[in-house]
Amino acid sequence: MTIATARRSDVEVRPVRTRRDWARFRRVPFLVYRDDPNWIPGDAADVGDVLVSPSAGTRSRITTRAFLAYRDGRPVGRVAAIHDHVFDRRYAASTVFFGYLEAVDDAAVTHALLDAVADWGRARGLTTVAGPMSPSLLWSAGTLVHGNDIPPLVGMPHNPAYYAEHLESWGLVGVKDFHSFFSEDPHTLVQTPRFARKYEMGKRWKARSSVIVRPMDPARFDEDIERVRVLYNTAFAGFWGFTPVDADEMRALADTMRPVLDPEIVLFAELDGQLVGFVMGIPDVNRAALGAVRSRFGLVRDLHTLLRWRGPGGARRRTHVRLDMMFVDPACPDRGVSALLIFELFARIHDRGYHSIEAAPVQTDGGWFRSVLASYPVDPTRTYRIYERVLTP
Known part of the structure; x- marks a missing residue:
């Protein structure tokens, strides 16, 4: 397929083809976020792995095309269709997603990039553009529309506040919001009078339940990851935008998080030897990454981050956890598994010396979190939005 160079105003958009192009693609965020003290490098x-040299499994799931926006010969934005x-x-469906979007504060740049995505989608017979997905809900999805002025939560998107305005002025409309919710010392919180009834019910349920809650066993890592994947595909089948996760996808995600995981706050609920529930607490390594070098070399950044995380002084940075x-399992006969996992996680977070949690991404229109918010109504700390627009022929 031939992709022509696209122009909008004084912005020129070109497909990414060469090694030099890919190097420029990776450098764009360093331009966009050079004055943002909260930004942490890395996708x-x-x-x-996703765009340049995808595995056979990735190629079977997605087809991509990356673009760079130039002004006066200099890259000022990037995107992937x-x-x-x-x-x-x-x-x-017939959807072209946009992801890996980064652009300077000029709507013309963002619009030109989205035009390129739309043109690529039309050439493939696609009729809707949606995103951001980088590259899917499993990894990174949504534009941060509230909470841009604080450090990002580990594994969640971060972007300038102007992104939402640029996307909406191109004609995109929000179709789904996800949120994060912060709590200081949740173990103590659930023992307050506000939660007294739920806390007592949880203790009684635990006393009579046959469900066993255990932490992650590093010696069974591969086996447990596969069991989590199977249950994930069952439990999230009705979740907005869900697509089944392959073994290589789940393994890639697990390998990304493994260096910073605390096995004691990754919990498995089992009934008669079968996995029926799962919850993961992820220590917020971003507290260490914020002070790490902003090198363009990922290995340098990662090593410095891990040194700050595991080395001297690291304990004071290991205080926050993402839930x-x-x-x-929707077929599990024990209806109290969610409560068992949450109460156990909160207790372990407290015992391990963490001080706070942030649950993300959360849909407030369903699931266990709705009942929590009924007892503890709080505003979201952050809001992430996925956009959509029908393409004209």
Whole structure:
């Protein structure tokens, strides 16, 4: 397929083709965020693994095309157009997603990049543009529209506040919001009078339940990751935008997080030897990454971050935890598994010396979190939005 160079105003958009182009693609965020003290370099899903040299499994799931925006010969923005074949088959859709979007504060740049995505999608017969997905819900999704002025949560997107305005002025409309919710010392919080009834119910349920809650066993890492993947695909089948996760996808995600995981706060709920529930607490390594070098070489950044995380003084940075991937087998006969996992996680977080948690991404229109908010109504700390627009022929 031939992709022509696109122009909008004085902005020129070109497809990424050469090694030099890919180096420029990776450098764009350093331009966009050079004055943002909260930015942490690096993409959740690696550009090389997804866009430059994808595995056979990745190629079977998605087709991509990356673009760079130039002004006066200098890169000022980037984006990737993504055709997710699994998504289209599952939802009988015809969607081109945009991801890895970064652009300077000029709507003309963002619009030119989105024009390129739309043109690429039309050439493939696609009729809707949506995103951001980088490259999917499993990795990084949504534009941060509230909470841009604080350090990002580990594994979640971060972007300038002007992104939402640029996307909406191109004609994109928000179709789904996800949130994060912060709590200081949740173990103590659930023992307050506000939670007294739920806390007592949880203790009684635990006393009579046959469910066993255990931490992650590093010796069974590969086996447990596969069991989590199978349950994830069952539990999230009705989740907005869900697509089944392959073994290589889940393994890649697990390998990304493994260096910073605390096995004691990654919890498995088992009933008669079968996995029926899972919740993961992820120590917020971003507290260490914020002070690490902003090198363009990922290995240098990662090593310095791990040194700050594991080395002298690291304990004072290991205070915050992201609560992620809370799910339960819908066929499990024990209806108290969610409560068992949450109360156990809160207790372990407290005992391990962490001081706070932030649950993300959360949909407030369903699931266990809705009942929590009924007892403890709080405003979201951050809001992430996924946009969509129907393409004209």
